[in-house]
Amino acid sequence: MRVLGVDPGLTRCGVGVVEGRPGRPGDLVFVGVVQTDPGLELSQRLLHLDRELTRLIADHRPEQVAVERVFSQHNVRTVMGTAQAGAVALLAAARAGLPVAMYTPSEVKAAVTGSGQAGKEQVTAMVTRLLRLTERPKPADAADALALAICHTWRGAVKNKLAEAAAAAKKGSYR
Amino acid sequence: MRVLGVDPGLTRCGVGVVEGRPGRPGDLVFVGVVQTDPGLELSQRLLHLDRELTRLIADHRPEQVAVERVFSQHNVRTVMGTAQAGAVALLAAARAGLPVAMYTPSEVKAAVTGSGQAGKEQVTAMVTRLLRLTERPKPADAADALALAICHTWRGAVKNKLAEAAAAAKKGSYR
Numbered sequence: 149m150r151v152l153g154v155d156p157g158l159t160r161c162g163v164g165v166v167e168g169r170p171g172r173p174g175d176l177v178f179v180g181v182v183q184t185d186p187g188l189e190l191s192q193r194l195l196h197l198d199r200e201l202t203r204l205i206a207d208h209r210p211e212q213v214a215v216e217r218v219f220s221q222h223n224v225r226t227v228m229g230t231a232q233a234g235a236v237a238l239l240a241a242a243r244a245g246l247p248v249a250m251y252t253p254s255e256v257k258a259a260v261t262g263s264g265q266a267g268k269e270q271v272t273a274m275v276t277r278l279l280r281l282t283e284r285p286k287p288a289d290a291a292d293a294l295a296l297a298i299c300h301t302w303r304g305a306v307k308n309k310l311a312e313a314a315a316a317a318k319k320g321s322y323r
Numbered sequence: 324m325r326v327l328g329v330d331p332g333l334t335r336c337g338v339g340v341v342e343g344r345p346g347r348p349g350d351l352v353f354v355g356v357v358q359t360d361p362g363l364e365l366s367q368r369l370l371h372l373d374r375e376l377t378r379l380i381a382d383h384r385p386e387q388v389a390v391e392r393v394f395s396q397h398n399v400r401t402v403m404g405t406a407q408a409g410a411v412a413l414l415a416a417a418r419a420g421l422p423v424a425m426y427t428p429s430e431v432k433a434a435v436t437g438s439g440q441a442g443k444e445q446v447t448a449m450v451t452r453l454l455r456l457t458e459r460p461k462p463a464d465a466a467d468a469l470a471l472a473i474c475h476t477w478r479g480a481v482k483n484k485l486a487e488a489a490a491a492a493k494k495g496s497y498r
Contacts, residue, residue, distance in 0.1 A: 190425070194410055195417035218403060228393060228406050235369055235407035236414060242370035250365070 150177065151304070152210035152246075153296030154201070154237040155289045156218065158229035159186055161197060161237070162289030165208045166279065168301035176279045178208050179290050194236050201240040213241035214300035216292070217250040249300055256292070259299035271295050325352065326479070327385035327421075328471030329376070329412040330464045331393065333404035334361055336372060336412070337464030340383045341454065343476035351454045353383050354465050369411050376415040388416035389475035391467070392425040424475055431467070434474035446470050 149169065155162035161182040168174030182200040184193035205213075215237050218230045241248045254264035260274045272291040276284045278298055285291045324344065330337035336357040343349030357375040359368035380388075390412050393405045416423045429439035435449045447466040451459045453473055460466045 189423065191413040191417040191423040194414045198414055198418070224399065224402075227399075228402070231403050231406035232410035232413075235410040238366040238407075239369045239373055239411060239414070242366040243373070248364065248366040 149212065149301055149304075150208070150210045151297040151300045152205065152208070152213045152241075153293040153298075153300065154213065154215045154234075155292040155296060156216060156230050156234035156237050157289060158184060158193060158197075158233045160287065160289050161201075161233050162287075162291070162293035163201070163204055164285070164290060164294035164297050165204075165210055166294060166297035166301060168298060170302050173278050173280060174298055174301055176281060176294070178204070179285050179294055180204075181287060181290050190232070194232060197233060197236045198240055201237055202244070205240060205244045205246070210246065212300060212304065213237070213246050213248045214296045214304070215241070215248060215250050216256070216296055217252045219252065249304055251296060251299055251303070255303070256295050256299045259302055260295045268292075324387065324476055324479075325383070325385045326472040326475045327380065327383070327388045327416075328468040328473075328475065329388065329390045329409075330467040330471060331391060331405050331409035331412050332464060333359060333368060333372075333408045335462065335464050336376075336408050337462075337466070337468035338376070338379055339460070339465060339469035339472050340379075340385055341469060341472035341476060343473065345477050348453050348455060349473055349476055351456060351469070353379070354460050354469055355379075356462060356465050365407070369407060372408060372411045373415055376412055377419070380415060380419045380421070385421065387475060387479065388412070388421050388423045389471045389479070390416070390423060390425050391431070391471060392427045394427065424479055426471060426474055426478070430478070431470050431474045434477055435470045443467075 150167045153164045164179040165177035166174045167177050184196050218234050257266040258264040261270050268288045272284050275291050275294045325342045328339045339354045340352035341349045342352050357372055359371050393409050432441040433439040436445050443463045447459050450466050450469045
């Protein structure tokens with residue numbers, strides 16, 4: 149399963165594509181950061197982000213998309229930009245007909261490091277190890293996007309199995 | 324000048340198109356509300372909103388778009404949805420190549436009622452009078468979208484004149 153992970157941000161939006169299977173290490177397909185100029189009008193920044201994400205989806209053909217769920221506890225001004233960039237990512241995925249999952253930062257950390265409290269350094273170290281990279285992905289936004297994609301290949305698969313089991317059980321009960 | 328006003332919201336997004344000129348009353352072209360089902364996934368709600376706004380722009384051909392600037396003081400959960408819906412509106416405008424202006428709620432209230440502290444009731448009453456409508460636009464989101472459009476026909480024009488004057492002065496200084 150090929151997954152695009154997006155760590156939304158208006159100034160820097162982390163993007164990472166991973167080809168993976170549950171319980172397997174997974175392979176890096178693409179990693180990068182989409183940047184928009186803070187000097188541009190907001191609508192133009194969102195347009196630039198939309199075009200880059202749409203092109204990335206066309207180029208790397210992910211089957212599913214995982215986006216970080218924005219949290220309201222942080223600095224409110226930052227949250228607004230993150231929510232707007234996240235909306236563009238969700239929309240680009242939906243326009244391409246791709247299913248989208250959202251994960252909180254602690255769900256992602258727990259999936260790749262075993263601890264929801266892990267620091268950025270630890271997440272980057274595990275992403276580097278899990279994908280057998282020769283150097284650490286930079287900046288942190290790019291590593292986070294890869295962590296999201298890895299998290300989804302593992303957790304999404306579990307969710308799918310649970311859904312299948314539930315569907316099978318339901319079907320059985322009608323026999 | 325034909326202006327689309329958007330009062331962004333995820334559940335209800337007010338939209339209003341006004342044909343107007345600075346200092347003139349202006350004419351109603353279209354008013355409505357785009358609703359999205361809270362039971363749908365977020366990405367699907369944003370997709371629905373994007374499609375409706377894109378269609379509305381194609382149908383009514385506004386030359387400019389005015390979107391309410393989202394404020395962080397409100398309930399943080401609501402603000403997230405408003406920021407996401409606002410991002411979709413800004414993006415739809417930018418994709419159509421239309422210039423976008425943003426106004427705070429108090430700028431809009433001041434433009435149509437003379438007071439930045441005016442209540443919703445008063446804004447609706449003024450919109451009804453200014454556009455010579457036989458009945459009040461409902462719900463409040465629709466009236467707010469029309470108020471945004473009226474605000475922009477007036478204030479945007481002043482901004483344009485100032486910009487023209489500044490450009491002319493600058494040009495003059497180089498002669």
